[in-house]
Amino acid sequence: MQTVKIGNHIIEKTASLAPMASVADKAMRIMCKKFGAAMVTGEMASAKGLCYSDRKTAELLCTDDFERPMAVQLFGSEPEFMAKAAVIASSYKPDFIDINCGCPVPKVAGNGSGSALMKDIPLLGRIVEAVVKAVDIPVTVKIRKGWDENSVNAVEAAKAAEQSGAAAVAVHARTKNQMYLGRADLDIIALVKQSVKIPVIGNGDVDSAESCKYMYDYTGCDLVMVGRAACGRPWIFSEIRHFLETGEALNPPSAEKQLQIMEEHIRLLCQYKGEYIGMKEARKHTAWYLKGRPGAAKLRNRCGTLSTLLDFEDMLNDIKNSEQ
Ligand SMILES: Cc1cc2nc3c(=O)[nH]c(=O)nc-3n(C[C@H](O)[C@H](O)[C@H](O)COP(=O)(O)O)c2cc1C
Numbered sequence: 131m132q133t134v135k136i137g138n139h140i141i142e143k144t145a146s147l148a149p150m151a152s153v154a155d156k157a158m159r160i161m162c163k164k165f166g167a168a169m170v171t172g173e174m175a176s177a178k179g180l181c182y183s184d185r186k187t188a189e190l191l192c193t194d195d196f197e198r199p200m201a202v203q204l205f206g207s208e209p210e211f212m213a214k215a216a217v218i219a220s221s222y223k224p225d226f227i228d229i230n231c232g233c234p235v236p237k238v239a240g241n242g243s244g245s246a247l248m249k250d251i252p253l254l255g256r257i258v259e260a261v262v263k264a265v266d267i268p269v270t271v272k273i274r275k276g277w278d279e280n281s282v283n284a285v286e287a288a289k290a291a292e293q294s295g296a297a298a299v300a301v302h303a304r305t306k307n308q309m310y311l312g313r314a315d316l317d318i319i320a321l322v323k324q325s326v327k328i329p330v331i332g333n334g335d336v337d338s339a340e341s342c343k344y345m346y347d348y349t350g351c352d353l354v355m356v357g358r359a360a361c362g363r364p365w366i367f368s369e370i371r372h373f374l375e376t377g378e379a380l381n382p383p384s385a386e387k388q389l390q391i392m393e394e395h396i397r398l399l400c401q402y403k404g405e406y407i408g409m410k411e412a413r414k415h416t417a418w419y420l421k422g423r424p425g426a427a428k429l430r431n432r433c434g435t436l437s438t439l440l441d442f443e444d445m446l447n448d449i450k451n452s453e454q
Contacts, residue, residue: 131375134329134352137268137297139199139225141353144168144371145342148333148357149203149228149272152411155190157398159197161364161391166371168353169199171272174230174238177206177215191222201226201270205233207242207253209260216261216269226297227265229258231287232274234306245306248277248287255290262295272300272333275318278307284318285325292326300331300355310358319349331355338366339373339380346374362418364391385423385453389446392419396442409436416442424453 132143147154147162149171159170172190179187191202202224206212216227231254233244240246247254254271262269271291276282288299301322303314314334323330332351336342337359345354359366365383372380383391395415400408416433420426429449436442 131371136199136270136329136353137226139169139268141199142168142371143346143353144374145336145354145356145367146331147171147360147367148355149174149201149230150357150361151233153361153414155399155411156192156194156197156402157395158360158364158415159200160194160398161395162360162367163197165364165367167360167364167367169201169225170197171201171203171226171228171355172224174203174205174233174244175215175219177204177208177211180204180215180218181211188218191219191224193222193224199225201228203228203230203272204261205230205238205243206257207246209253209256212257213260213264216265220265220267224267226268226270227261228270228272228300229261229296230272232272232302232306234274234309239306245274245277248274248283248306249281251283251286251290254287255294258291258294258296268297269295270298270300270331271296272302272331274302275305275308275315278305281305282318284322288322288326288330292328296328298329298331298352299326300333301351303332303334316345316348319345319351323350323352329353333357339369342370343374362392362415362421364395386450388419389449392416393442393446395419396439400439405439409438409442412436412442416445420449423449 133140147167147170151173175190231247238244273287275284319332329352331353332345333355336356342354369380396412417430420429
């Protein structure tokens with residue numbers, strides 16, 4: 131397997147798990163890692179929240195050695211806060227600090243953070259520089275194609291990140307205005323790759339081993355990052371690895387095995403977050419896992435009502451009985 135060096139870490143060129151707020155928590159990251167994710171990034175954490183000692187924000191940063199190499203992601207718009215938050219975040223011993231320059235949601239972008247930094251490249255550069263100075267671990271930056279189609283500036287943003295000391299840049303190949311709609315533009319990833327020397331991580335719409343290989347081949351990127359396609363399907367990472375290594379498709383786990391994987395994930399969620407919160411979050415994960423099974427629409431409704439591990443076990447038994 132080919133590798134890429136980011137900072138002092140050697141990463142296999144398979145695929146990494148994208149940061150996803152309220153999704154890429156420790157349980158999800160561990161599941162993806164078990165199936166061979168090359169690296170993982172956690173949920174974005176607010177720099178101000180960390181600086182003001184918000185307990186919930188700090189909880190987002192807790193990591194497990196099994197996840198390595200892993201990145202924690204910060205968002206903010208002020209270099210001083212970002213630097214201070216990076217110091218706090220690095221005490222949780224991640225392998226990388228990632229800076230969010232892509233989040234489109236109003237409560238982030240509306241405050242000048244996330245994708246709003248694509249509209250102020252000098253500020254993006256100052257933030258990266260401040261964070262790089264503050265910590266002794268590699269700093270990566272996740273950008274978008276631009277703010278909108280009239281201001282496509284991923285190359286400019288990536289160059290600013292590189293000049294400010296970033297160790298790698300991830301490109302979500304959509305503008306902020308596209309949110310998550312429309313096709314990802316692989317040409318912009320290729321263009322960024324040709325424009326900087328630091329490793330470039332391609333991201334957007336990879337949903338199979340084949341589309342992962344296509345992104346590597348088409349863009350020349352150094353690593354591929356997968357987000358939504360890993361939801362309810364952490365085994366996509368082993369499919370990608372197998373295909374890149376052998377050129378052959380790996381069958382997904384059997385329907386029965388998929389239930390076992392889902393159960394492992396939900397038990398981890400409850401272990402880390404307690405049954406009350408864990409089961410609330412299990413609602414979306416179980417719906418993703420069960421998509422495409424017989425009676426999926428009814429099952430999805432049932433997933434939405436799960437409140438206890440007992441509810442989950444009952445559902446699991448009913449599925450097993452009905453599929454026998
Ligand atoms: C539910 C959800 C939450 C996300 N949260 C974050 C986040 O916290 N930080 C970030 O940089 N990107 C976030 N993203 C964007 C993803 O990291 C990724 O760039 C995007 O989903 C495109 O990749 P995909 O097509 O493989 O899903 C999120 C996406 C989704 C769907």
